[in-house]
Amino acid sequence: MSKAKIKVLTVDDVAETRDNIKRCLQYEEDIIIIGECENGKEAIRKAQELAPDIILMDINMPVIDGIEATETITLNHPNIAVIIMSVQGEQEYLKNSMTAGAKEYIIKPFSISELSNTIRKVHKVEEKRRKFNKQTPENKVTPLKNKTEIISLFSTKGGVGKTTIGANLAVSIAGKTNRDVVLVDLDLQFGDLSIMFNINPRNSITEVAHNIEELDESLLEKYLVKHDSGVKILPAPNRPEYAELLTIDHIEKIIDILKKNYDYIIIDTPPFFNDINLSILDMSDQVLLIANLELPTIKNARLSMEVFDSLHHKEKVKLIVNRSSEELGIQKIDLESTLEWFAVSNIPTDNRLVVSSVNKGTPFVVSHSTSKISHNIYNLAEIVIKNWGTQKDLKSNKKKNFISKIFNTK
Numbered sequence: 001m002s003k004a005k006i007k008v009l010t011v012d013d014v015a016e017t018r019d020n021i022k023r024c025l026q027y028e029e030d031i032i033i034i035g036e037c038e039n040g041k042e043a044i045r046k047a048q049e050l051a052p053d054i055i056l057m058d059i060n061m062p063v064i065d066g067i068e069a070t071e072t073i074t075l076n077h078p079n080i081a082v083i084i085m086s087v088q089g090e091q092e093y094l095k096n097s098m099t100a101g102a103k104e105y106i107i108k109p110f111s112i113s114e115l116s117n118t119i120r121k122v123h124k125v126e127e128k129r130r131k132f133n134k135q136t137p138e139n140k141v142t143p144l145k146n147k148t149e150i151i152s153l154f155s156t157k158g159g160v161g162k163t164t165i166g167a168n169l170a171v172s173i174a175g176k177t178n179r180d181v182v183l184v185d186l187d188l189q190f191g192d193l194s195i196m197f198n199i200n201p202r203n204s205i206t207e208v209a210h211n212i213e214e215l216d217e218s219l220l221e222k223y224l225v226k227h228d229s230g231v232k233i234l235p236a237p238n239r240p241e242y243a244e245l246l247t248i249d250h251i252e253k254i255i256d257i258l259k260k261n262y263d264y265i266i267i268d269t270p271p272f273f274n275d276i277n278l279s280i281l282d283m284s285d286q287v288l289l290i291a292n293l294e295l296p297t298i299k300n301a302r303l304s305m306e307v308f309d310s311l312h313h314k315e316k317v318k319l320i321v322n323r324s325s326e327e328l329g330i331q332k333i334d335l336e337s338t339l340e341w342f343a344v345s346n347i348p349t350d351n352r353l354v355v356s357s358v359n360k361g362t363p364f365v366v367s368h369s370t371s372k373i374s375h376n377i378y379n380l381a382e383i384v385i386k387n388w389g390t391q392k393d394l395k396s397n398k399k400k401n402f403i404s405k406i407f408n409t410k
C-alpha cells in the first residue's frame with residue numbers, strides 16, 4: 001500500500017506567494033496542497049473542513065492574523081501542525097507564533113528543498129508524537145469489560161455542569177482507553193454540546209429520526225460528527241421545537257445501533273424527569289448525578305435519589321460534586337448526609353478556564369491538560385472506566401481513605 005501524502009494548506013494574503021509554494025511543491029510525490037486561504041479567518045474554517053496535516057501560515061494578514069489563527073487552530077485540532085512563514089527581522093512575531101502553538105518556522109524567501117524538508121521533518125515528528133501519546137502506559141487504563149458501557153449525566157436542577165463535565169469526561173475516556181466513544185446530546189431543546197466542541201453540524205438527531213425506518217450502523221455513522229479527540233458526537237436538534245419529533249422508540253433504536261460500534265455511550269440530558277430521561281435511566285450502566293453545594297440543588301438531588309430508588313436504579317448512581325471549591329457555607333459532607341450517598345468526585349470551580357474553553361470550543365482537558373480541574377476530570381474518567389466507587393466501597397473506611405488519597409476527593 002502506498003503511503004498517504006502529507007496534506008498541506010497554504011495561508012497567505014499574497015497570491016504570488018501561494019502560487020510560488022504551489023510551484024515549489026508540485027513535483028514532490030509525498031506532499032499535496034489541498035487548499036489555499038487568504039487570511040486567518042478562512043484558515044480556521046478550512047482547517048476544520050479539510051483536516052490538513054500541515055498548515056503553512058503567513059503572519060501579517062487581514063481579518064485575522066497568522067498568530068491568532070495558529071492559536072485557534074492548534075487548540076482545536078491538536079493533530080494539525082502549523083509552520084510559520086516569516087520574513088527576516090520578524091523575531092518578536094516569531095516568538096509569539098511559537099507560543100501560539102506553531103511547530104516550526106521558515107524564513108521567506110525559501111528554496112524548494114528548504115520548504116519540502118521542513119514539511120517532511122515536522123510531519124515525521126508529529127507522527128512520532130502521536131504514536132508515543134497512544135502508547136504512554138501511565139496514561140492508559142484498561143476497561144473492565146468488553147461490552148458497551150452506557151453512562152448518563154443527570155441533575156434535576158439546570159446549570160449544574162452536566163454538559164461541561166460530560167464533554168470533558170468523554171474526551172478523557174477516549175484518551176485513556178483508546179476505545180470508541182460517542183457523546184449523545186439528548187438535551188433535545190437546548191443541547192449545547194456542539195458549541196462545546198466548536199462544531200457546526202449540518203445534521204442532528206432530528207434527521208436521524210426522519211430516517212429511523214432505514215437506520216442502521218452505516219447510516220447513523222453519517223450523522224455523527226468526529227472531534228479531533230476521537231470522540232464522535234450526535235448533536236441535539238437545531239431548534240427547540242424539533243425536540244417534540246423524537247420519541248422513546250427513536251432514542252431506544254439509536255442507542256441500540258450505537259451499541260454495535262461503540263464501547264462508551266455518554267448521554268447528556270435536560271434537567272428534569274420525562275419519559276425519555278426515564279428510559280435513558282433504564283438503559284444506563286452508570287448514572288452520574290451532578291450536584292453543587294447550593295440548597296435548591298441539594299433538595300432536588302435528594303428528590304432525584306428517591307426517584308432512582310423507587311425505580312431500583314439507585315445502585316447505578318455516582319454522585320459528583322461540581323464547583324466544590326466554592327465557599328458557600330455548605331460542605332460536601334452535608335450533601336452526602338442529606339442524600340445518604342457518598343460522592344466519588346469533586347470538580348473544583350475554575351471560572352476563567354471553563355468559560356474560555358467553552359467560548360473557544362475546546363474542552364479544557366485538551367487546552368489546559370495540566371490544570372487542577374482537568375486533573376480531577378481524568379480521575380473521574382478512571383473511576384468511570386473501572387466502575388469504582390460503589391457505595392459499598394465508599395462505606396468501607398479503608399477504601400474511602402484509599403480513594404480520597406488516590407483521587408483527591410476529600
Ligand SMILES: Nc1ncnc2c1ncn2[C@@H]1O[C@H](COP(=O)(O)OP(=O)(O)OP(=O)(O)O)[C@@H](O)[C@H]1O
Pocket residue numbers: 155157158159160161162163164165187269270271322323347348349350351354355358373
Ligand atoms: N467547575 C466549574 N467551574 C466554573 N464554571 C463552571 C463549572 N462547571 C460548569 N460551569 C459553568 O456553569 C454553567 C452551566 O454549566 P453546564 O452548561 O455544563 O450545566 P448543565 O447542567 O449542562 O446546564 P443545563 O441544565 O442548562 O443543560 C456554564 O456557564 C459553565 O461554563
Ligand SMILES: [Mg+2]
Pocket residue numbers: 162163164187192268269
Ligand atoms: Mg447542559
